[in-house]
Amino acid sequence: xGKRILRAHAWLVYVFLYAPILVVVVLAFNRGRQVxxxxxxxxxxxxxxxxDPTLTEPLRNSLMIAxxxxxxxxxxxxxxxxxxxxxxxxxxxxxxxxAYMTLVTPEIVxxxxxxxxxxxxGSWFGVTSPLGLWTVLVAHVVFNASVVALVVRARFVxxxxxxxxxxxxxxxxxxxxxxxxTLPQLAPAVLAGGLLAFTFSFDDFITSFFVAGxxxxxxxxxxFASLRFGVSPAINAMAAxxxxxxxxxxxxxxAVLRRTGSGxxxxxxxx
Amino acid sequence: xxxxxxxxxxRRRGPRARAGGPxxxxxxxxxxxxxxxxxxxxxxxxxxxxxxxxxxxxxxxxFTWNLDNYRSLWDPLYGAIFTRTLWLSLIGTGLxxxxxxxxAYYIARYSTRKTLMLMLVIVPFWTSFLIRTYSxxxxxxxxxVLMRAxxxxxxxxxxxxxxxxxxxxxxxxYNYLPLMILPVYGALERMDWSLVDAAYDLGDGPLRxxxxxxxxxxxxxxxxxxxxxxxxxxxxxxxxVILGGDKTMFTxxxxxxxxxxxxxxxxxxxxxxVVIGALTAALLVYVRAAGKQEQYG
Numbered sequence: 001x002g003k004r005i006l007r008a009h010a011w012l013v014y015v016f017l018y019a020p021i022l023v024v025v026v027l028a029f030n031r032g033r034q035v036x037x038x039x040x041x042x043x044x045x046x047x048x049x050x051x052d053p054t055l056t057e058p059l060r061n062s063l064m065i066a067x068x069x070x071x072x073x074x075x076x077x078x079x080x081x082x083x084x085x086x087x088x089x090x091x092x093x094x095x096x097x098x099a100y101m102t103l104v105t106p107e108i109v110x111x112x113x114x115x116x117x118x119x120x121x122g123s124w125f126g127v128t129s130p131l132g133l134w135t136v137l138v139a140h141v142v143f144n145a146s147v148v149a150l151v152v153r154a155r156f157v158x159x160x161x162x163x164x165x166x167x168x169x170x171x172x173x174x175x176x177x178x179x180x181x182t183l184p185q186l187a188p189a190v191l192a193g194g195l196l197a198f199t200f201s202f203d204d205f206i207t208s209f210f211v212a213g214x215x216x217x218x219x220x221x222x223x224f225a226s227l228r229f230g231v232s233p234a235i236n237a238m239a240a241x242x243x244x245x246x247x248x249x250x251x252x253x254x255a256v257l258r259r260t261g262s263g264x265x266x267x268x269x270x271x
Numbered sequence: 272x273x274x275x276x277x278x279x280x281x282r283r284r285g286p287r288a289r290a291g292g293p294x295x296x297x298x299x300x301x302x303x304x305x306x307x308x309x310x311x312x313x314x315x316x317x318x319x320x321x322x323x324x325x326x327x328x329x330x331x332x333x334f335t336w337n338l339d340n341y342r343s344l345w346d347p348l349y350g351a352i353f354t355r356t357l358w359l360s361l362i363g364t365g366l367x368x369x370x371x372x373x374x375a376y377y378i379a380r381y382s383t384r385k386t387l388m389l390m391l392v393i394v395p396f397w398t399s400f401l402i403r404t405y406s407x408x409x410x411x412x413x414x415x416v417l418m419r420a421x422x423x424x425x426x427x428x429x430x431x432x433x434x435x436x437x438x439x440x441x442x443x444x445y446n447y448l449p450l451m452i453l454p455v456y457g458a459l460e461r462m463d464w465s466l467v468d469a470a471y472d473l474g475d476g477p478l479r480x481x482x483x484x485x486x487x488x489x490x491x492x493x494x495x496x497x498x499x500x501x502x503x504x505x506x507x508x509x510x511x512v513i514l515g516g517d518k519t520m521f522t523x524x525x526x527x528x529x530x531x532x533x534x535x536x537x538x539x540x541x542x543x544x545v546v547i548g549a550l551t552a553a554l555l556v557y558v559r560a561a562g563k564q565e566q567y568g
Contacts, residue, residue, distance in 0.1 A: 002477070003377075003381055006373055006374075006376065006377035006381065007377060007381070009373050009374060009377065010373075010374050010377045010378065010382075010388075013370060013374045013392075013448070014391060016370075016445065016448075017391075017392065017395050017445075017448070017449075018395065019410070020403060020406035020407060020409075020410055020445065021395060021398065021402075021403065021406065023406055023409055023410055024402060024405075024406045024409070027409065035409060036409065036412060036414045036415050075302070076302050076303040076306055077303065079299040079300065079302055079303060080299070080300045080302075080303035080304070082295040082299050083295050083296065083297050083298070083299035083300035084300060085295075086294050086295060086297070087297050087300070088297075091297065095300060095304060098304070098307050098311070098312070099303075099307070101311075102307065102311055104499075104502055104503075105547075106502065106503050106505055106506025106523075106546060106550070107503070107506065108506040108508050108523050108526055108527065108543075109315075109318075109506055109526075109543045109546060109547060110311070110314070110315075112318065112526060112527075112530050112536075112539060112540070112543055113314035113315050113317065113318035113540075113543070114310070114314045115530065116314065116317050116318050116321055116536060116540065117310070117313055117314035117317050117318075120317055120321075121317075138310055139310065141306060141310070142306065142307065142310050142311045145303050145306060145307075149303065196397065199397055199398075200397075202399075203397075203398065203399040203400060203401070203402075205400060205401045205509060206508060206509070209527075210530065220399065220401045223401060223402070223405070224401060224509075224513075227405055227408070227513060230408075231405060231408055231409055239399070239402045239405075242398075242399055242402060243398055243399070243402060246397065246398050246399065247394065247397075247398060250393075250394055250397040250398070251394065254390060254393075254394075258386070
């Protein structure tokens with residue numbers, strides 16, 4: 001009896017989790033101008049969204065930031081994951097704590113502190129308006145390096161050392177071993193971490209909201225601004241495309257991690 | 272030489288110690304640590320300094336090093352906002368627990384496809400927070416199917432919940448649920464269910480067995496999930512702005528206001544410092560409690 005109630009509850013939770021996403025996607029295909037009234041199937045709003053320069057320019061900005069962010073975060077995060085397991089505890093524990101803090105600090109606190117930092121440091125160097133694409137990029141890398149580090153580290157610790165030892169036994173040096181043995185084994189985790197970092201940055205609102213400055217708009221900022229006038233079909237179409245892109249990235253990341261049997265942790269969801 | 276070789280001596284393999292493998296030198300962490308130091312610790316430090324400063328003119332700041340900003344926080348107006356935020360965080364955490372615990376329990380104990388079911392919870396979490404939030408603008412709209420159906424069966428009789436605190440709680444439960452489910456599931460998955468059977472055999476009813484056996488064993492997961500929900504909720508900005516129509520003010524909006532409209536950055540920094548201070552205190556309590564838990568096994 002209790003089991004059946006629990007199962008019904010579980011189904012309701014899935015409906016709760018997916019219905020809103022589904023509603024946005026379905027309404028993106030609505031022909032009518034009004035969001036709430038279904039007037040038949042049409043793809044026209046996707047065309048409208050992709051021809052609207054006030055949407056495509058933020059889209060380009062978001063893609064550039066998310067891509068650059070993922071690349072930098074992959075390098076920083078992977079190196080950090082490699083270095084941490086062998087560090088002495090008095091060094092490792094604070095660095096670990098710092099990495100976690102970048103993920104758990106309420107984003108609005110980080111957002112405003114980054115804003116103050118960029119403006120203040122800019123003024124010390126005589127730059128009057130330092131905010132723009134690059135400040136968003138720099139701020140995003142802070143927490144995304146931690147995301148990559150978590151994913152890669154789980155894999156690194158979980159993969160054991162037999163192959164690396166074998167490589168040493170066969171006469172390969174440390175650098176050759178890293179290139180030929182360790183890195184190929186880590187690659188799926190680096191890729192997955194990079195995809196998650198891309199998604200995280202692409203979808204970020206709060207941090208970008210504060211450090212983007214007046215002249216720079218990312219896609220989430222643009223969507224937020226348009227909500228003041230209510231939801232529009234073109235915004236729904238753009239949202240559906242964002243969902244498709246990020247869902248693909250996350251599912252690929254997940255599949256890569258599962259296929260290669262990386263370690264799991266529940267510290268941050270999905271990693 | 273970037274990588275050294277450890278002598279092939281057998282040692283106990285802890286989860287962290289990769290004994291026997293190549294030793295990667297600590298300086299590989301330098302790029303990331305410098306990035307954190309410069310762009311995370313640095314900003315927080317400057318923000319801390321700002322919280323002791325005063326605005327001069329329209330945009331200038333003078334470092335006066337006094338507590339005036341903190342003193343102005345002792346105002347019933349701000350006190351009400353802090354209290355409301357505390358309640359939002361507490362009720363939001365309670366909601367996620369109430370919905371998430373039975374769900375995690377079902378998956379951990381009865382589901383035959385655990386990983387798939389869990390992945391289905393995680394995937395929406397990684398999609399845009401903004402889109403997930405604004406989708407409720409549509410769903411809760413009085414003109415949308417759901418509200419019309421609710422009115423038809425007599426619930427909500429014409430009243431709307433969009434742009435009220437109810438809508439905020441719907442958005443909170445929706446967005447933060449996965450953060451609760453995952454750690455709770457993690458704890459439940461490690462449960463030894465034969466212990467519950469033993470409690471039954473010894474005469475416990477289901478509720479008593481739950482309270483005396485299951486709950487103590489999964490409590491760490493419940494606490495971890497609660498923190499993961501509670502902490503970001505204290506600074507929540509988007510949900511009250513979008514679903515609450517920016518009518519009910521919480522700490523997140525108060526901070527944002529100082530930076531976007533009032534342009535009183537030092538005061539905004541002081542509010543943020545209070546948030547950080549409160550959270551640090553809560554975390555310290557948790558760490559101490561968790562430490563004790565470990566001591567007793």
